[in-house]
Amino acid sequence: MRVTISAKLKLRHTPEQKAMLDAVSLAYRDALNFASKEAFKLDKTSSAPKIHKAAYETLRERFGLGAQLACTVERQVAATYKAQWTKLKQNLSAREKGFTKRRYKGLDSAPKFVSRTLEYQYGRDYSWKKDGRVSISTLRGRTVLEFDGYQKHLDAIAAGCEMGAAKLYYQKSKKQYYLIVALNLELPDPRPTDHKNVVGVDVGQRYHFVATDQDGRSLFEKGAATRQRKDQFTRTRKSLQRKGTRSATRRLVALSSRERRFVADRNHVLSQMLLTRFPGSIFGLEDLTNIRERTEGRRSPKASKKAKRAKRHRSQWSFAELQTMLAYKAPLHVALAVRVDANYTSQCCPRCGHCSKANRPNAGLEFVCEVCGDQGHADRVASVNIGLRTMLVRQDWMSTGALSMRPDVSDNEAKAARLSRYTELRWSPDANPRL
Incomplete structure (x- = not known):
């Protein structure tokens, strides 16, 4: 039985290495937005081959991405448009049934990517070193970094478990990069x-x-305490939205991240409670x-x-x-x-x-x-x-x-x-x- 878990690794990077990661993450984000505009011009296509034909050379030359990262950009944009088309179809069905009168506007313009998150493919964009470090691709070649993480995840990596794709994630509040790796664990088949x-x-x-x-x-x-906390988030959000200032917008971004982390942490605690009891x-x-x-x-x-x-x-x-x-x-x-x-x-x-x-x-x-x-x-x-x-x-x-x-x-x-x-x-x- 195969189980996939996510290991969050904190990268211990020097200022020079952080500058290299900044460059590749920003270039990847700009490449996503360029490919998104090209797909929008092609009748909002969700076909990766069509996006590849229209954008691949530019992704390599203008943004300096490697071949694998350029292909990953195209697949991610295609998946985004496919999700937008699915939401549009669901909205049309809901409008026909009278559930809503709102028109879905997700495809009125090209989807915009703002997060500095990029995807690496194992064996092509990132790999493990024998001394317990990780090698990842940047615009100036490979860089080798040390990392910290949950001990059970580190033991699984050291044991050579099967790897999947990884995401390089940047946390603005801590100015820190993390590598989120998919680990495929082989467990005995249940009986x-x-x-x-x-x-x-x-x-x-x-x-x-x-x-x-x-x-x-x-x-x-x-769930009363959790609902009250969510209501508090809602009241604060409405107050900030009424102000509409730049500082209020910054607080809204921080508030949304805090609320998402609160909900995820609560669900982690509940699931662990059931498994323990x-x-x-x-x-x-x-x-x-x-x-x-x-x-x-x-x-x-x-x-x-x-x-x-x-x-x-x-x-x-x-x-x-x-x-x-x-x-x-x-x-x-x-x-x-x-x-x-x-x-x-x-x-x-x-x-x-x-x-x-x-x-x-x-x-x-x-x-x-x-x-x-x-x-x-x-x-x-x-x-x-x-x-x-x-x-x-x-x-x-x-x-x-x-x-x-x-x-x-x-x-x-x-x-x-x-x-x-x-x-x-x-x-x-x-x-x-x-x-």
């Missing part, structure tokens, strides 16, 4: 007998997560693909402040980052993360199987089954149902030998069959709880 415990994880906004294992032990993590488990996660498009209704032009605030909270909900962090960390802790269907997890009674919206009075946090009378916290009930579905995934894995890490949401018939199987799942040991 169903390796994981004795199954944990269902329900993510939300009031509670970042509610996790329940097969023995009924639950872990609640409230339930070691060596199979974690069941809801497949929330396109959850906002499926749950948000038509936008009202006269929405109240409360509705706008709720919509902002939904847009700031970073469940995908939390699930991604848990999924990539799990194999490193001899655990596993799988996705299950999220349909009706908080509306189905895990005791008798009755499923109805009426089981959630006033759509609140209280769950009351209208058939068997079972009561409980709605998010905990959802985590129990997710755990039951995860147990079913493990049972299929043990019987067939094939593990499905993600349900096939594109096949409606297969999904309907899975939902039909879910109705037979029970948490209660009673043969017929309805009696």
